[in-house]
Structures are given as C-alpha cells and as structure tokens.
Amino acid sequence: MTGPPAGSRVHSPGPAGSGILAVDSGGSGLRVAVGGTEGGPPGVRESAVPVRTGARGIDTGHLMEQLVPMVRELTALTGVGRTTVAVVGAAGLATLGDALRAELPGTLAREFGVRTLALAADAVTAYAGALGSRPGTVVAAGTGLIATGTDLTRWRRADGWGHLLGDCGGGAWIGRAGLEAALRAHDGRHGGSPALLTRAERRFGPVSGLPGELYPRSDRAAVLASFAPEVAGCAPDDPVSAGILRAAAGHIADSAAAVCPAGDAPCLALTGGLFGLGDALLVPLEEMLGVRLPHVRRVAAEGDPLHGAVRIAGDLAADRLRLPVDENMLNIITTPEITLNGD
Structure with missing residues (x-):
C-alpha cells in the first residue's frame, strides 16, 4: 500500500x-x-x-x-x-x-x-x-473573491473573475491597491502612503525593482494578496490604507447584493481567510451590508x-x-x- x-x-x-x-x-x-x-x-x-x-x-x-x-x-x-x-x-x-x-x-x-x-x-x-441547503448568499474571499447566491431554484454568482479582471475587494485587490499607494508615495504623487511605502520596502526591498520581480511570476496574485495584511496593519493610523479597506468593503457588499435572493430574511455568510484582516475591513463591511442588504439574516459560516x-x-x-x-x-x-x- x-x-x-x-x-x-x-x-x-x-x-x-x-x-x-x-x-x-x-x-x-x-x-x-x-x-x-x-x-x-x-x-x-x-x-x-x-x-x-x-x-x-x-x-x-x-x-x-x-x-x-x-x-x-x-x-x-x-x-x-x-x-x-x-x-x-x-x-x-x-x-x-x-x-x-x-x-x-x-x-x-x-x-x-x-x-x-x-x-x-x-x-x-x-x-x-x-449554509448547507438554505437559500441565501455566501461571499468566499481569500486571495480572490466570489459571491454565490441561490433561492434553491437557480444559482447566481458575482465576480470571481481573477486578479487581472476582477476579484474586487479580495486579498490580491487590496494588496495591489496598497502597493500602488506605496509607489505613489515613492514618486511624490497625490494619494500616496508613506506608511505603506515603508512596509513595502521592508517586505520586498526597493520598490523600484518591484515590477520586474512581480510581473513575470505565475503566483503574482498570491504575492499581491500577501501585502493585504500590511494594508490592514496600517489602517488604524493611515487614512490611505483605511480608504483602501473601505473601498474593498464596498466591492464585497456590491457582489453580495448582486446575488442575494429575494424573500424573507435569506441567510448571508462570509467565509475565507480575508475576513481575518480584522476591524479595519469588517467594520465598514458591516455598515455597507446593513445599507445594501437590510433584509438579510447574518449567520456564521458552518464549515x-x-x-x-x-x-x-x-x-x-x-x-x-x-x-x-x-x-x-x-x-x-x-x-x-x-x-x-x-x-
């Protein structure tokens, strides 16, 4: 054997x-x-x-x-x-x-x-x-992001198009936005984040070499997503980082709303490692879900x-x-x- x-x-x-x-x-x-x-x-x-x-x-x-x-x-x-x-x-x-x-x-x-x-x-x-076999919506988010909903008669999905075309609000999306803000700070352009520049250089070395290191890699989505915790770590003291996570929360709420079935209090669950980023993401997400989907019943993912x-x-x-x-x-x-x- x-x-x-x-x-x-x-x-x-x-x-x-x-x-x-x-x-x-x-x-x-x-x-x-x-x-x-x-x-x-x-x-x-x-x-x-x-x-x-x-x-x-x-x-x-x-x-x-x-x-x-x-x-x-x-x-x-x-x-x-x-x-x-x-x-x-x-x-x-x-x-x-x-x-x-x-x-x-x-x-x-x-x-x-x-x-x-x-x-x-x-x-x-x-x-x-x-959720098992209950009608509702699940947002699965890690490196990428996809929202799936069903009323038990048909499936609806939103996003899940990969890091080049979508996965908006997912880990790679957040990490890419954070690195863009770092490069803006490096260039002296508006919207840059010195805090993210410091973290990017600590993690990857001089950012001037980042495109050459990143673009040829087949695992670049995972590399981008690896910077998402750095964005979350900066968010309490850095408005640019906080803004990135608030924008991510908006994208997640948009995808959930796009697939959520009608009816009385369908369930909504969030699953995946992205939601371990903490309050910098979860607080604005809860706010936006409350506005976009006030009729849903929030439940913890069972498995x-x-x-x-x-x-x-x-x-x-x-x-x-x-x-x-x-x-x-x-x-x-x-x-x-x-x-x-x-x-």
Whole structure:
C-alpha cells in the first residue's frame, strides 16, 4: 500500500461500509475526505500540492496521481469498501473544467467504483459548507473573491473573475491597491502612503525593482494578496490604507447584493481567510451590508468547502439534494457500474 505523501495529514477514521468521496481542489492544494454513506466523521487527507492546469484546463491525470494513493489509504483506515458517490469541488471548474467533465466520471468509476459524481465549482462547495441547503448568499474571499447566491431554484454568482479582471475587494485587490499607494508615495504623487511605502520596502526591498520581480511570476496574485495584511496593519493610523479597506468593503457588499435572493430574511455568510484582516475591513463591511442588504439574516459560516463537498455527497447518497443542478456550477453525472481496477 502506498504511504501518505509528504505534507499530508491523516485524521480520524469514519464509519465502515460503502461510502462517499469528497474532494476540495484549490490554489493551496488538495483535500480529500472518505466516509460512510450513513454519516459520521470522515477520514481526511490533505496535500499542499495544487492540481496543475494546462492547455486543456484542469489536469485530470495530475489530480488522479494525488487522489489514488490518498483514497486507497483512507478507504483502508475507514473500512469503506467502494466510494459509490463522489463530489469534486474544483477552483476554475466553469472555465477550466472541460477535461474533468469528459474524463473524471469514467476514471473514478474504474478506480473506486463511483456511480454518481457531482462536479462542483469551489464557490458551490463553499456555499454548501457555509449554509448547507438554505437559500441565501455566501461571499468566499481569500486571495480572490466570489459571491454565490441561490433561492434553491437557480444559482447566481458575482465576480470571481481573477486578479487581472476582477476579484474586487479580495486579498490580491487590496494588496495591489496598497502597493500602488506605496509607489505613489515613492514618486511624490497625490494619494500616496508613506506608511505603506515603508512596509513595502521592508517586505520586498526597493520598490523600484518591484515590477520586474512581480510581473513575470505565475503566483503574482498570491504575492499581491500577501501585502493585504500590511494594508490592514496600517489602517488604524493611515487614512490611505483605511480608504483602501473601505473601498474593498464596498466591492464585497456590491457582489453580495448582486446575488442575494429575494424573500424573507435569506441567510448571508462570509467565509475565507480575508475576513481575518480584522476591524479595519469588517467594520465598514458591516455598515455597507446593513445599507445594501437590510433584509438579510447574518449567520456564521458552518464549515469550509471540504465540509460542503461532504454535505453534498451525503445528500446525493440519501437522495435529498436540494441545491440546484447546473452544468457549470453543480453537475451530476451517473456512470454505469463497471469492473474496478485491480478486481
């Protein structure tokens, strides 16, 4: 049996019997859960290696290279035989998921016995993790930002267009605005922030070299987002930094309002690392949400995207899924039973 990959963690085993497979594939790596269809805590593995993308989009082969040993180990630990239901939540599914849609159903059926597969955008698994099957809105914000809403008949999404075209108010957006203010101070232009210039040079070195360091990098969104905490740190004493975070709060409220369903007090939850920036962001955000969405009921997110994938898998196994099915957001694929690899 293949042992755990470097950097992975094994959590408590779940119940015995036939089971479910839940996958959360994002920019920070891959997380996998295997559990019994009757419920109970699943076994979980984590890898810090993100699934590659290429000319055909998300690389199915690279996903399976990581997934197979993780699932084999977890099925042994949990006592699960065949994982007959699987949910794969993937960042970029709507625009980069053609290869997954074509290749993954048959591959998972051969490897693990999966009969029912749900391919979900990561925004959908974030929604399910935060709110379950309740109507409402979830804003998921970290390096990027996307808002997702549903009245349980259809999905609506706002932003999530990436750091070059959108993700307004997200970590990369805040970090880029902070670095722009630092460069303005360096040039002596109006709107600059000496405080942010000091922090930028402490973090990156002389800012005159920043474009050459940043532009060629494939991870520039993450590098930009790494400066967002510096903006938050300056905000209590620096009006420019405070203004950036207030503008970010406005963008977040705009996206939430764009997707929020009508009706009596739909739920609104915020999830993701961005909201750990603290009061400099949260105070203006609460103010703007109160103005834009006075009818919503604010609730704490119940779980993360992997939790959401587990929830969707459990609902599929029990034939009680209430979230709307959509080809780009939540696509359900049924595969005829075939012989497992190795049988």
